[in-house]
Amino acid sequence: MSETKILLTEREMPTHWYNIQADMPQLPRPPLHPATGKPVGPDDLKAIFPTSLIEQEMTRERWVEIPEEVREIYRLWRPSPLHRAHRLEKALDTPARIFYKYEGVSPAGSHKLNTAVPQAYFNKKEGIKRLTTETGAGQWGVALSQACNFFGLECTVYMVKVSYHQKPYRRSMMEIFGAKVYASPSEQTAAGRRILSAEPDSPGSLGIAISEAVEDAAGREDTNYALGSVLNHVLLHQTVIGLEAREQMARAGYYPDVVIACCGGGSNFGGLAFPFAHDKLVRGSKVRLVAVEPSACPTLTRGKFAYDYGDVAGLTPLLPMYTLGAEFMPPGIHAGGLRYHGDSPLVSQLVHDGVVEARAFNQTDVFQSAIMFARSEGIVPAPESAHAIACAIKEALAAREAGEARTILFNLSGHGFLDLPSYDAYLAGKLEDYPLPEEELARSLSRLPRVDLG
Amino acid sequence: MSETKILLTEREMPTHWYNIQADMPQLPRPPLHPATGKPVGPDDLKAIFPTSLIEQEMTRERWVEIPEEVREIYRLWRPSPLHRAHRLEKALDTPARIFYKYEGVSPAGSHKLNTAVPQAYFNKKEGIKRLTTETGAGQWGVALSQACNFFGLECTVYMVKVSYHQKPYRRSMMEIFGAKVYASPSEQTAAGRRILSAEPDSPGSLGIAISEAVEDAAGREDTNYALGSVLNHVLLHQTVIGLEAREQMARAGYYPDVVIACCGGGSNFGGLAFPFAHDKLVRGSKVRLVAVEPSACPTLTRGKFAYDYGDVAGLTPLLPMYTLGAEFMPPGIHAGGLRYHGDSPLVSQLVHDGVVEARAFNQTDVFQSAIMFARSEGIVPAPESAHAIACAIKEALAAREAGEARTILFNLSGHGFLDLPSYDAYLAGKLEDYPLPEEELARSLSRLPRVDLG
Numbered sequence: 001m002s003e004t005k006i007l008l009t010e011r012e013m014p015t016h017w018y019n020i021q022a023d024m025p026q027l028p029r030p031p032l033h034p035a036t037g038k039p040v041g042p043d044d045l046k047a048i049f050p051t052s053l054i055e056q057e058m059t060r061e062r063w064v065e066i067p068e069e070v071r072e073i074y075r076l077w078r079p080s081p082l083h084r085a086h087r088l089e090k091a092l093d094t095p096a097r098i099f100y101k102y103e104g105v106s107p108a109g110s111h112k113l114n115t116a117v118p119q120a121y122f123n124k125k126e127g128i129k130r131l132t133t134e135t136g137a138g139q140w141g142v143a144l145s146q147a148c149n150f151f152g153l154e155c156t157v158y159m160v161k162v163s164y165h166q167k168p169y170r171r172s173m174m175e176i177f178g179a180k181v182y183a184s185p186s187e188q189t190a191a192g193r194r195i196l197s198a199e200p201d202s203p204g205s206l207g208i209a210i211s212e213a214v215e216d217a218a219g220r221e222d223t224n225y226a227l228g229s230v231l232n233h234v235l236l237h238q239t240v241i242g243l244e245a246r247e248q249m250a251r252a253g254y255y256p257d258v259v260i261a262c263c264g265g266g267s268n269f270g271g272l273a274f275p276f277a278h279d280k281l282v283r284g285s286k287v288r289l290v291a292v293e294p295s296a297c298p299t300l301t302r303g304k305f306a307y308d309y310g311d312v313a314g315l316t317p318l319l320p321m322y323t324l325g326a327e328f329m330p331p332g333i334h335a336g337g338l339r340y341h342g343d344s345p346l347v348s349q350l351v352h353d354g355v356v357e358a359r360a361f362n363q364t365d366v367f368q369s370a371i372m373f374a375r376s377e378g379i380v381p382a383p384e385s386a387h388a389i390a391c392a393i394k395e396a397l398a399a400r401e402a403g404e405a406r407t408i409l410f411n412l413s414g415h416g417f418l419d420l421p422s423y424d425a426y427l428a429g430k431l432e433d434y435p436l437p438e439e440e441l442a443r444s445l446s447r448l449p450r451v452d453l454g
Numbered sequence: 455m456s457e458t459k460i461l462l463t464e465r466e467m468p469t470h471w472y473n474i475q476a477d478m479p480q481l482p483r484p485p486l487h488p489a490t491g492k493p494v495g496p497d498d499l500k501a502i503f504p505t506s507l508i509e510q511e512m513t514r515e516r517w518v519e520i521p522e523e524v525r526e527i528y529r530l531w532r533p534s535p536l537h538r539a540h541r542l543e544k545a546l547d548t549p550a551r552i553f554y555k556y557e558g559v560s561p562a563g564s565h566k567l568n569t570a571v572p573q574a575y576f577n578k579k580e581g582i583k584r585l586t587t588e589t590g591a592g593q594w595g596v597a598l599s600q601a602c603n604f605f606g607l608e609c610t611v612y613m614v615k616v617s618y619h620q621k622p623y624r625r626s627m628m629e630i631f632g633a634k635v636y637a638s639p640s641e642q643t644a645a646g647r648r649i650l651s652a653e654p655d656s657p658g659s660l661g662i663a664i665s666e667a668v669e670d671a672a673g674r675e676d677t678n679y680a681l682g683s684v685l686n687h688v689l690l691h692q693t694v695i696g697l698e699a700r701e702q703m704a705r706a707g708y709y710p711d712v713v714i715a716c717c718g719g720g721s722n723f724g725g726l727a728f729p730f731a732h733d734k735l736v737r738g739s740k741v742r743l744v745a746v747e748p749s750a751c752p753t754l755t756r757g758k759f760a761y762d763y764g765d766v767a768g769l770t771p772l773l774p775m776y777t778l779g780a781e782f783m784p785p786g787i788h789a790g791g792l793r794y795h796g797d798s799p800l801v802s803q804l805v806h807d808g809v810v811e812a813r814a815f816n817q818t819d820v821f822q823s824a825i826m827f828a829r830s831e832g833i834v835p836a837p838e839s840a841h842a843i844a845c846a847i848k849e850a851l852a853a854r855e856a857g858e859a860r861t862i863l864f865n866l867s868g869h870g871f872l873d874l875p876s877y878d879a880y881l882a883g884k885l886e887d888y889p890l891p892e893e894e895l896a897r898s899l900s901r902l903p904r905v906d907l908g
Contacts, residue, residue: 003464004529010457075458076541076832087530105559107832109871149829169623172874175881176828374630375603378530378561417563417871420626427629 004086006248008079015066018239020274020346021232022062023281025353028345029453031317032307037451040317048217048225050126053119056233064236066118073117073150077106078240082248083412088376089396096399097254098392100412101245101272102379108173110382110414111268112143112228115237119226120147129222130154134184134209136163137336138170139382139414140228145179158184158192158212161204163336169418184209191215191313206340207312207326214315229265230310230319230344238271241411246275249409256287256409258395262387263291263300263358264337266344272411274346277355289356290395291347292387294366296434297330299323299343300351300358302441307451308342320453321348325444331434333363334422335383341444361390362433367426369393370416382414383422458540460702462533469520472693474728474800475686476516477735479807482799483907485771486761491905494771502671502679504580507573510687518690520572527571527604531560532694536702537866542830543850550853551708552846554866555699555726556833562627564836564868565722566597566682569691573680574601583676584608588638588663590617591790592624593836593868594682599633612638612646612666615658617790623872638663645669645767660794661766661780668769683719684764684773684798692725699863700729710741710863712849716841717745717754717812718791720798726865728800731809743810744849745801746841748820750888751784753777753797754805754812756895761905762796774907775802779898785888787817788876789837795898815844816887821880823847824870836868837876 021027030039042054049057056064066074085098103111123131131148134157135141141157148155157179164171164183174181184204185192191211195202202208217225227234242259249255259276261269269291279285293300300322308323310316323342324330330339350356370386372393373379381389388410399406416423425431475481484493496508503511510518520528539552557565577585585607589595595611602609611633618625618637628635638658639646645665649656656662671679681688696713703709713730715723723745733739747754754776762777764770777796778784784793804810824840826847827833835843842864853860870877879885 005464007461007463009461010459076537083530107834146832150832168878169871169874172878172881173834176825176834176874176877178829371630375632378600378604380561380627380630415871417623417869420623420630423630424622424626427626 002084002252004084006082006252008244008248010075012247013071013074013079014240014243016063017066017236018243018275018278019059019062019064019236020277021060023278024349025281026349028349029320031319032451034309034314034317048214050123050128050224052122052126053233056236057231067121070118070121079244080105082245082252083377084252085377088373091372091376092393092396092400094396094400095403095405096396097405097407098396099249099252099409101241101409102412103241104379104412104415108143108146109417110139110143111238111241111271112140113146114240114271115228115234115267116143116147117150118237120144120151120153123224124151124153128153128224130156131224131226132156132158132213132216133226133228134158134206134213136160136206136339138163138167139337141179141181142170142173143228144226145174145177148179149177155179156216157181158186158209160184160206160209161202167418184212186212188212189215205312210311211313211315229267230342232346234267235270235274235344235346238267239274241271242273242275245272245409254407257406258288258290258408260290260292260388260391260395260408260410262338262384262413263293263343263347264340264384266347268411268413270344270347273356277350280355290391291351291356291358292391293358293360294333294335294338294387295360295362296333296436297324297339298360298436299341301360302436304445304448305348305352306448306453308448310342318449318451319345321345322351323448324441325448327447328441328444331437333434334419335387337384338387359391361387364431364433366390367431379412380416381412382416383419385411385413388412456538456706458538460536460706462698462702464529466701467525467528467533468694468697470517471520471690472697472729472732473513473516473518473690474731475514477732478803479735480803482803483774485773486905488763488768488771502668504577504582504678506576506580507687510690511685521575524572524575533698534559536699536706537831538706539831542827545826545830546847546850546854548850548854549857549859550850551859551861552850553703553706553863555695555863556866557695558833558866558869562597562600563871564593564597565692565695565725566594567600568694568725569682569688569721570597570601571604572691574605574607577678578605578607582607582678584610585678585680586610586612586667586670587680587682588612588660588667590614590660590793592617592621593791595633595635596624596627597682598680599628599631602633603631609633610670611635612640612663614638614660614663615656621872638666640666642666643669659766664765665767665769683721684796686800688721689724689728689798689800692721693728695725695865696727696729699726703863708861711860712742712744712862714744714746714842714845714849714862714864716792716838716867717747717797717801718794718838720801722865722867724798724801727810731804734809744845745805745810745812746845747812747814748787748789748792748841749814749816750787750890751778751793752814752890753795755814756890758899758902759802759806760902760907762902764796772903772905773799775799776805777902778895779902781901782895782898785891787888788873788885789841791838792841813845815841818885818887820844821885833866834870835866836870837873839867842866
């Protein structure tokens with residue numbers, strides 16, 4: 001039997017991130033200023049982002065060098081292993097070859113640390129002393145806390161209040177790394193105080209937490225803001241995943257027929273898929289690229305390709321993306337990291353142009369797949385990552401049906417050690433599939449800002 | 455800078471476990487039957503253990519082959535990485551070279567899976583359908599649940615009731631892998647029912663849970679019992695850790711001056727240290743071997759070298775070991791895996807004969823070291839493993855004091871993702887050092903069974 005894990009040495013770790021903007025048939029249209037409706041320029045972003053990240057957001061250079069200081073931290077867990085899922089293949093009785101890249105080996109437990117580290121590094125280099133961010137379920141907050149700790153930056157996290165109380169383990173992780181964590185809405189910001197005075201028991205939302213983190217950063221010279229997905233530079237940093245995976249697949253002696261990752265804001269999907277998209281766009285590869293999302297928050301499969309705000313309050317720039325409307329409130333699925341109304345403009349453009357496919361899966365199918373994977377491969381996956389597993393299993397069964405030894409690669413973006421109550425709910429039969437709230441979706445889509453996408 | 459992680463390929467994984475009984479200057483005296491006081495023979499153990507494990511318990515062959523079926527499962531995470539703690543060295547400003555073997559990469563999150571897998575395998579091979587065990591904090595229960603799942607065995611875990619309610623995440627893990635978990639004392643066994651009728655609110659104890667698991671296994675033909683530490687065959691299986699580490703140290707170009715691991719029942723310590731003990735006993739190496747325990751449960755540093763029971767009720771064989779007395783109730787420290795009154799007979803004999811040293815550390819020092827490690831190396835350690843970290847830091851500071859570039863190796867036996875509430879307590883200043891209950895210890899030691907060890 002061939003190897004179970006394909007490993008790279010630290011010397012084989014990528015030296016550059018891959019920027020798909022160099023190869024896209026059509027670039028996304030520019031973000032627009034929420035007040036003026038004019039394209040956002042570098043200067044508009046300087047209040048909350050460092051120059052180097054703004055440059056990375058806009059550059060069309062194909063390769064962006066990874067600084068040695070970032071590579072030094074990456075080496076704590078990178079290159080991450082590529083696994084051949086021999087036991088899952090057997091359980092499915094499929095001729096398909098299933099591979100997964102495992103990002104749960106990062107000390108934060110997910111791929112989020114791949115971008116948290118360079119974001120902290122570039123801010124530190126430009127004299128910033130403190131970063132603010134928002135977090136929902138907490139994966140991103142944990143990663144940024146660790147990254148700030150590595151570079152001696154202060155870190156303030158606005159954590160959606162309902163998660164702050166429901167997910168105390170992730171809050172503990174942030175505090176171990178020295179972060180200050182506030183339940184949002186908080187008394188720390190004008191935005192938070194305004195909401196608390198109107199609704200003292202507000203459970204909070206990602207939109208509110210973003211407003212608080214941005215307000216905090218904009219108001220202090222020494223403080224910047226950091227975002228864990230959606231933006232171009234975030235996806236850029238995550239391509240280290242796909243660059244390693246492409247090399248590891250070559251070592252294994254296979255090239256994937258299909259590359260699969262879950263997709264919330266898009267950084268996990270873009271991270272794995274973009275280097276393969278390069279092969280498809282530039283080298284004529286026929287690889288299929290599949291972004292997987294929850295049926296309860298089907299941005300790419302049911303949303304509209306339009307300009308929309310990143311937050312509920314309409315404070316962020318307008319981004320050209322697939323969206324369910326900034327006012328859409330997704331049902332309370334357990335994959336908190338996939339409950340976002342919008343999506344990365346890069347991923348959205350590639351879906352629009354037919355380079356990337358999108359699929360949606362129900363919550364109970366996702367958990368059923370997660371249990372099957374855990375019992376075969378040992379690893380309990382994060383609910384977000386389990387969406388990719390569900391799709392990979394479906395592809396493997398299709399290969400069996402067709403009698404073809406197809407090669408499937410997916411990203412296992414994180415482990416589920418801090419998501420075990422969700423598994424309890426599933427095993428107790430208490431986990432439901434949410435029908436898509438069609439009326440709310442129609443209403444939300446009808447209220448999109450009226451900006452022509454062209 | 456040299457590499458951060460030293461990796462082995464799957465082909466370089468050990469093919470045999472190392473049995474220190476082949477090399478010990480003096481073998482432990484035999485276990486004694488609790489009723490007759492006579493040495494326990496293979497037949498006495500057949501009611502609850504398979505023949506192959508009984509043979510491994512008693513053999514003096516130096517090498518025991520690892521079956522291919524076990525190696526196939528090991529390959530899901532083994533060989534585990536050896537890390538050079540560059541960032542911790544810098545934080546300590548020490549000339550010492552600090553290495554750690556990281557067993558938290560196992561899907562169970564700790565080294566326990568190294569023995570759970572072969573125990574499940576050998577039972578399966580002899581026709582057993584079901585295993586029972588006890589678990590305290592839950593690391594062992596999780597590992598055995600996974601291992602039984604891999605080989606299609608049923609698994610029943612008696613989990614100490616107070617932990618069952620306080621550590622629901624570990625119970626969830628066991629249930630994901632299909633185990634049946636009972637809060638102990640339970641209604642499932644005569645032993646459990648007897649205690650419940652006398653004390654309906656009993657919080658349970660490891661001693662009670664052992665009684666339940668053994669009774670359950672002894673009463674059914676198709677069922678055996680599995681133990682997660684203490685016994686010779688358990689330590690044998692764990693030597694895969696030290697065999698890999700010794701090879702990895704050679705790749706790094708260093709041989710350790712000191713090898714450190716925490717020690718509860720002894721399997722984690724023996725697993726790392728025994729291959730180096732071989733070098734010391736047979737090849738004249740001067741390596742120091744240090745077993746680290748909590749000051750609140752100082753079996754090796756304050757216990758008596760004597761025959762004692764493994765459980766509170768006195769149902770298990772009498773083992774020759776360091777013990778605080780089977781009636782000793784250790785204070786409620788957070789390193790639940792180190793709260794055991796006794797110790798492995800193999801480790802005990804080596805301490806008695808001066809081959810192994812023992813050290814005890816206070817709980818707050820241990821957590822302070824854990825935080826320092828996490829902030830340097832990224833990984834949040836299990837509280838048990840943090841005892842080894844505390845000792846490694848002390849050795850690194852001694853090396854700085856002496857101005858010597860000593861080489862330190864320790865075992866990071868598990869991660870702390872499921873122990874975060876303990877960190878909360880520490881960071882909130884709510885975690886205390888327990889003075890050793892001297893009077894209780896004296897009373898407990900005075901009631902040891904009167905069996906001469908000499």
